[in-house]
Amino acid sequence: MDNQQNVLLDVEKLHTGYRLQGEFYDAADGISFTLKRNEVLAIVGESGCGKSTIASSIVGLYDRKNTRVEGEIRYKNLNLVNLSEDLFNQVRGNNIGMIFQDPMASLNPLMKVGDQVAEALLYHTDMNKQQRRDRVIELFNQVGMPKPEAMYDMYPHELSGGLRQRVVIAMAVACKPEIIIADEPTTALDVTIQAQILDLLKKIQKESDSGIILITHDLGVVAETADEVAVMYAGQIVEKADVKTLFTHPLHPYTRSLLNSIPQSDDDKDELHVIQGTVPSLKNMPRTGDRFAARIPWIPAEAHEADPQLHEVEPNHFVRCTCWKTFHFQDEG
Numbered sequence: 001m002d003n004q005q006n007v008l009l010d011v012e013k014l015h016t017g018y019r020l021q022g023e024f025y026d027a028a029d030g031i032s033f034t035l036k037r038n039e040v041l042a043i044v045g046e047s048g049c050g051k052s053t054i055a056s057s058i059v060g061l062y063d064r065k066n067t068r069v070e071g072e073i074r075y076k077n078l079n080l081v082n083l084s085e086d087l088f089n090q091v092r093g094n095n096i097g098m099i100f101q102d103p104m105a106s107l108n109p110l111m112k113v114g115d116q117v118a119e120a121l122l123y124h125t126d127m128n129k130q131q132r133r134d135r136v137i138e139l140f141n142q143v144g145m146p147k148p149e150a151m152y153d154m155y156p157h158e159l160s161g162g163l164r165q166r167v168v169i170a171m172a173v174a175c176k177p178e179i180i181i182a183d184e185p186t187t188a189l190d191v192t193i194q195a196q197i198l199d200l201l202k203k204i205q206k207e208s209d210s211g212i213i214l215i216t217h218d219l220g221v222v223a224e225t226a227d228e229v230a231v232m233y234a235g236q237i238v239e240k241a242d243v244k245t246l247f248t249h250p251l252h253p254y255t256r257s258l259l260n261s262i263p264q265s266d267d268d269k270d271e272l273h274v275i276q277g278t279v280p281s282l283k284n285m286p287r288t289g290d291r292f293a294a295r296i297p298w299i300p301a302e303a304h305e306a307d308p309q310l311h312e313v314e315p316n317h318f319v320r321c322t323c324w325k326t327f328h329f330q331d332e333g
């Protein structure tokens, strides 16, 4: 049972649509989930499923003219869906920290990295200059930057990709936010550095009792880091469970296909089931029936629900549609 006090963020029927040639099309199409304290919730799915749309809806980083956001994103007594720009500016950084994929895009190339982290403190705290500098050095220590004092005065281009991402993480956690949203935080980094950054995120989460929403297309990252997982397909959550259940007992055909498309070892290569087709574009997304049905055409139409819902098939394990009951891979007969 959910302990309400531990719920940091409660997303309820979130619809985020983008205007394309005058009409809105939902990229997040009725998304509901909760993020709890001390939890890493991974949102996973192929490119174009709507993962980043959820992140930008939560932090209010979208073009208000061409984006329509409806539903509820409850944080404390606020509904972030109707929040004014002013309030968003207070919440972002202070209560909700954001880490993006490309550290270079988050950093100003002309400013010392230490000053950039200090700037976040300038907006959200009443620390004086020296206090801000001390706090930045402390943060650089916390995120594992070597020689933090010297690092303060470096420019982004003087740092490696991994160190730049550590600066971005320092910036995101500078004001001790309760919620951290990390959108593909390791995708731009070398494999060896990826593991270090994921370890760092877990360490920060544990030290600060925060909740992390980790957005990724990489199931390896999910296995490494997440507590809970939401699998997304074509704007909807199709399966939700704790990480162990999801990896040992996946049910939705999309989750099973995703898991089956990663080789565990060279021996498994012959048994991989590649997912046919691609995620439909926003305009061409089916809005009725099972959105994944077109990619598993050998499963009979009557196996799918007409209006697939998320069913709790066992405690805390949710699956959309009942077609999983008859699903098999094509070559399994």
Ligand SMILES: Nc1ncnc2c1ncn2[C@@H]1O[C@H](COP(=O)(O)OP(=O)(O)OP(=O)(O)O)[C@@H](O)[C@H]1O
Residues within 6 Å of the ligand: 018, 019, 027, 045, 046, 047, 048, 049, 050, 051, 052, 053, 054, 217, 280, 281, 282
């Ligand atoms: N600003 C926008 N205007 C119009 N369409 C958009 C916009 N942002 C995203 N989309 C479309 O919405 C859908 C979901 O995109 P989104 O970026 O949320 O997916 P994603 O799962 O995060 O994929 P990726 O990892 O490639 O970013 C895609 O079809 C995308 O083309």
